[in-house]
Amino acid sequence: MPVPAANPAHGRPVRHPVFARFYERLSEAADVQSGVRAHRGELLAGLGGRVIEVGAGNGLNFARYPAEVSRVTAVEPEPRLRASAVRAARAAAVRVPVSVVAGRAEALPVGDATCDAAVCSLVLCSLPDVQKALTEVLRVLRPGGELRFYEHGRAQERPGMVRFQRALDATVGPFLFGGCHSGRDPVGEIGAAGFTDISFRRVVVPQDGPVFPASFHVLGGARRP
Numbered sequence: 001m002p003v004p005a006a007n008p009a010h011g012r013p014v015r016h017p018v019f020a021r022f023y024e025r026l027s028e029a030a031d032v033q034s035g036v037r038a039h040r041g042e043l044l045a046g047l048g049g050r051v052i053e054v055g056a057g058n059g060l061n062f063a064r065y066p067a068e069v070s071r072v073t074a075v076e077p078e079p080r081l082r083a084s085a086v087r088a089a090r091a092a093a094v095r096v097p098v099s100v101v102a103g104r105a106e107a108l109p110v111g112d113a114t115c116d117a118a119v120c121s122l123v124l125c126s127l128p129d130v131q132k133a134l135t136e137v138l139r140v141l142r143p144g145g146e147l148r149f150y151e152h153g154r155a156q157e158r159p160g161m162v163r164f165q166r167a168l169d170a171t172v173g174p175f176l177f178g179g180c181h182s183g184r185d186p187v188g189e190i191g192a193a194g195f196t197d198i199s200f201r202r203v204v205v206p207q208d209g210p211v212f213p214a215s216f217h218v219l220g221g222a223r224r225p
């Protein structure tokens, strides 16, 4: 199956070749060791109908979609990760049809109100314009449609770590980690964009052992009003 090419109408491609190689090689094993894989299952549990996944990376969520999902449109702008996602979509463990497409969160390549649910996992940290992207997610969700999110962000009640996150984000962090900012406030951003019924829980990853700037996760859902 050929890798879908970028359409200029959906924004310029994102290119992070070094990060993409690193993520492709290490993310699957890191998911298992850190407990992220279990959180992905919780992120997707109970979903059904048409789903858009924003910034799908190498497709680590694909095998965890429930059978009630009729189609996943997986949007990924980075060419190497998109090629990986195409391979992941064909794996035997994937129970639902997954179409991998090029595109950016800020200009999602699907029509208004065409999706029952949207999924953002570990992606809001990497977007140049989070509000624009969330406004796009609102546009493509049907009224009452659900956003599921699993994101990392600002360390709560750890001022030393918050200072470290700020310093990292203002210097080498985005350059080293594919545009990632460790200290954003994903739940605040989701609320500011106009989602309602926001519910979430905080998880620290890994649960035991040392913490890192990207250890402070939120796992939850919200709705388009």
Ligand SMILES: C[S@@+](CC[C@H](N)C(=O)[O-])C[C@H]1O[C@@H](n2cnc3c(N)ncnc32)[C@H](O)[C@@H]1O
Pocket: 014, 023, 027, 054, 055, 056, 057, 058, 059, 060, 061, 075, 076, 077, 078, 081, 103, 104, 105, 106, 120, 121, 122, 123, 126, 127, 128, 178, 179
């Ligand atoms: C840390 S990876 C997470 C990948 C995947 N969502 C996961 O859970 O493993 C961040 C992803 O965001 C993607 N990304 C970066 N900028 C983006 C944009 N403007 N629109 C959509 N995705 C973007 C990257 O290419 C990458 O796949």
